[in-house]
Amino acid sequence: MLFNSFVFLVFMVAVFLLYWLFFNRWGKAVSNGYLVVISYVFYGWCNWKLCFLLFGWTLVTYLIGLGIGRRNEKNDKKGARWLSGLSILVGIGALCYFKYTNFFIDCVASVFGTTAHHLDIVLPLGISFYTLQMLTYTIELCRGNMKVEKNPVTYFAAMNFFPPLLSGPIGRAKDLLPQFNNERSFDYDLVATGFRNILWGLFMKVVVADRFGLYVDAVYGNISQHTGTSLFVAAVAYSIQIYCDFWGYSLMAKGVAEMFGFKLIQNFNRPYFAASLREFWSRWHISLSTWFRDYVYIPLGGSRCRVSRAYLNLIITFLISGLWHGAALTFCIWGLLHGVFQVLEKMLHLHKVESKSHIYRAFRVAITFVLVTFAWIFFRMPTFGDAITAIGKIFTQPGALFIDSNTMLQMALGFMVLFAKDVIDEFWPNKCQLVSNRRVWVRMVTYVVLIISILLFGVLDGGQFIYFQF
Amino acid sequence: MKKFFIYAAILLALLVAADYGVGRVFKAIDGKLLSYPIDYHNSYEKTMGGGNSEDMIIIGHSRARHHYIPTLIEDSLGLSVVNAAKDGTGFLTQAVLIHGMVQQKAPKYILWEVRPAVFLKADNREIDRLTDLMPFYDTDSLSRVWVQRRSPSEKYKMLSWAYRNNGRFWGRMEQMLTGKEDNGRKGYAPAKPSKKHPEMKRYEYEDNYDPERAALFVDVVNSTRRAGTQLIMAISPQYETSNAYELEETRQFYALTDSLNIPVLDFFYNPEFLDHPEWFKDHTHLNSSGAEHYMEVFIPELKRTIANAKQ
Numbered sequence: 001m002l003f004n005s006f007v008f009l010v011f012m013v014a015v016f017l018l019y020w021l022f023f024n025r026w027g028k029a030v031s032n033g034y035l036v037v038i039s040y041v042f043y044g045w046c047n048w049k050l051c052f053l054l055f056g057w058t059l060v061t062y063l064i065g066l067g068i069g070r071r072n073e074k075n076d077k078k079g080a081r082w083l084s085g086l087s088i089l090v091g092i093g094a095l096c097y098f099k100y101t102n103f104f105i106d107c108v109a110s111v112f113g114t115t116a117h118h119l120d121i122v123l124p125l126g127i128s129f130y131t132l133q134m135l136t137y138t139i140e141l142c143r144g145n146m147k148v149e150k151n152p153v154t155y156f157a158a159m160n161f162f163p164p165l166l167s168g169p170i171g172r173a174k175d176l177l178p179q180f181n182n183e184r185s186f187d188y189d190l191v192a193t194g195f196r197n198i199l200w201g202l203f204m205k206v207v208v209a210d211r212f213g214l215y216v217d218a219v220y221g222n223i224s225q226h227t228g229t230s231l232f233v234a235a236v237a238y239s240i241q242i243y244c245d246f247w248g249y250s251l252m253a254k255g256v257a258e259m260f261g262f263k264l265i266q267n268f269n270r271p272y273f274a275a276s277l278r279e280f281w282s283r284w285h286i287s288l289s290t291w292f293r294d295y296v297y298i299p300l301g302g303s304r305c306r307v308s309r310a311y312l313n314l315i316i317t318f319l320i321s322g323l324w325h326g327a328a329l330t331f332c333i334w335g336l337l338h339g340v341f342q343v344l345e346k347m348l349h350l351h352k353v354e355s356k357s358h359i360y361r362a363f364r365v366a367i368t369f370v371l372v373t374f375a376w377i378f379f380r381m382p383t384f385g386d387a388i389t390a391i392g393k394i395f396t397q398p399g400a401l402f403i404d405s406n407t408m409l410q411m412a413l414g415f416m417v418l419f420a421k422d423v424i425d426e427f428w429p430n431k432c433q434l435v436s437n438r439r440v441w442v443r444m445v446t447y448v449v450l451i452i453s454i455l456l457f458g459v460l461d462g463g464q465f466i467y468f469q470f
Numbered sequence: 471m472k473k474f475f476i477y478a479a480i481l482l483a484l485l486v487a488a489d490y491g492v493g494r495v496f497k498a499i500d501g502k503l504l505s506y507p508i509d510y511h512n513s514y515e516k517t518m519g520g521g522n523s524e525d526m527i528i529i530g531h532s533r534a535r536h537h538y539i540p541t542l543i544e545d546s547l548g549l550s551v552v553n554a555a556k557d558g559t560g561f562l563t564q565a566v567l568i569h570g571m572v573q574q575k576a577p578k579y580i581l582w583e584v585r586p587a588v589f590l591k592a593d594n595r596e597i598d599r600l601t602d603l604m605p606f607y608d609t610d611s612l613s614r615v616w617v618q619r620r621s622p623s624e625k626y627k628m629l630s631w632a633y634r635n636n637g638r639f640w641g642r643m644e645q646m647l648t649g650k651e652d653n654g655r656k657g658y659a660p661a662k663p664s665k666k667h668p669e670m671k672r673y674e675y676e677d678n679y680d681p682e683r684a685a686l687f688v689d690v691v692n693s694t695r696r697a698g699t700q701l702i703m704a705i706s707p708q709y710e711t712s713n714a715y716e717l718e719e720t721r722q723f724y725a726l727t728d729s730l731n732i733p734v735l736d737f738f739y740n741p742e743f744l745d746h747p748e749w750f751k752d753h754t755h756l757n758s759s760g761a762e763h764y765m766e767v768f769i770p771e772l773k774r775t776i777a778n779a780k781q
Contacts, residue, residue, distance in 0.1 A: 452492060
């Protein structure tokens, strides 16, 4: 079920009303049970068979969690580590099977010069996200940073909670579980914040991201026919598209969770205002970057080791991050580029922007945006060859810009709204509030304008969210 | 919770009012645009609303819009002609449009530009472009049926006036600001010649015959006959080679037009055009120079067809 579909609108209204009017009043256990049921309905809407995988993996981590809890009680650290390792093995093993089997077959076939015969494997939606989320439970239990959850209903409700299930934000068990263990009461402010987040997220997705997507698809879908100028504009447009697409999804997921009384992590913090790659990753897909920091980079040794080793750790972490995004050479290159860029930043002492000069900071923001946009080309293109062709044309074959006036006007409108919002939030965080204005009538008018804009300018029933494919 | 429900009810009431207001504004704009010369953004409204009084109306997608020059046809045939084609539309939209148009105001002739594989099953893009029929949702029953086929929830979404005008705001504004002056092209949109000529390629089209499209075509033919309109099918040149004529959907199209006695003027792989890549903007579209060459060979055939039909 997609957040930007009509079916979800009906689903959301129904489950929201039932939750607050009935189920949540009947106690925590009933409320959590209800959340488990609606989460599985949400997840299995398109393919109910995938529910078995989700259920199976949740059950495995729940049972392993119980085991780790028992070993912790007996102070059996080694046993707890073994069980934690087993959960990592099962989780990553399943992820590799579903995501990387055919990629591995392709690699072997290309090495031996034979024809690749792909296996008929359906990639379960959201597997990359919920696998990582549940691993935080067994790992943190093993580290002794949280208590074991013995109630299966609470555990399933927290780990299968539907808003972040398909595309994040990747929650931490130690943040999620306590919320599901508490009694919840209707908090008007939280619900209203949730509604606002859903509205903004939907606007960013269907009015901005999908509109930019139309241009990007038209140009990138036919690289040979388009000039370097058009490919350059498409590259910039893709940077905006992926940001609004993923930020929009994360915001909607956060908003939906808030409407049920839960808080999720803020996954984006205006990443294109970052003045370095390091800062970019502290603002982009925060839940994933902190996951990789805590569970890959630091265990590898982080930065508390030899300088060369620290650089290698950084590159390895981003290479794995690239591979996590997709089983293709292009994603590896994308990850590698980010790793290398950050290493270069560190080597040149550019990773911290301490200058107070606005001009210098603006210059660094622009450079960071260019580097990120360059890397996105590899991320977006289906093959390495296509990415190289596009980059080659950008630098060597300028020409007339492909213009679809209607799409471009709507892109401009979306961009202006996005830019204004991000600038205000970045530099004057508590000024010019519209959706959060103190006056009810200002809020109401803003809501109406946003909803009518979505209906008038949105690409409705458009494609899936980009991050679903990961 | 009470506060939440009160505010939700107020918001809902405001939304319904705003949505209705948007609908009224668009209706007024559409009404005004009907008096403007035909162009991309008002061609269907004029056509469906009986706003075209010409003897011949050209229907089709971008190839029709860029390939048929009404003024040249008018000069040769002594008929008034208008090009009401629209980029990106598919057979389904055009068929429903013709069906609705002849019930409002039937022209003497309809020239319908298609491709040989007319009865190829619709892809998502073609279904999506049924949005062009949204303005006629209330007035034309067949439009309503096909718009509802866009998605199971379409009939609920169509309750919103703003949704009915989705994606049409800028186009309307553009035409309001710039489309009042008659450019004299009567709907024809010349494609600029490009420096780079298309390369000859061979395409393998999929065979996916859709009997429902054939049935719709028969419906359209019958409705034009009832209205006293002569339907003429045309296929303009394309710069490629392919398996188009080996496909079931193409065979069915020719068998059906033959049995229904509908003339087909087919220039799809015309050898003269295949020798002139400089007449093409890309492999599917003629440029303005190519369109003029096409009219030179097409108009005599059209003249002959009309003369034969009169006998």
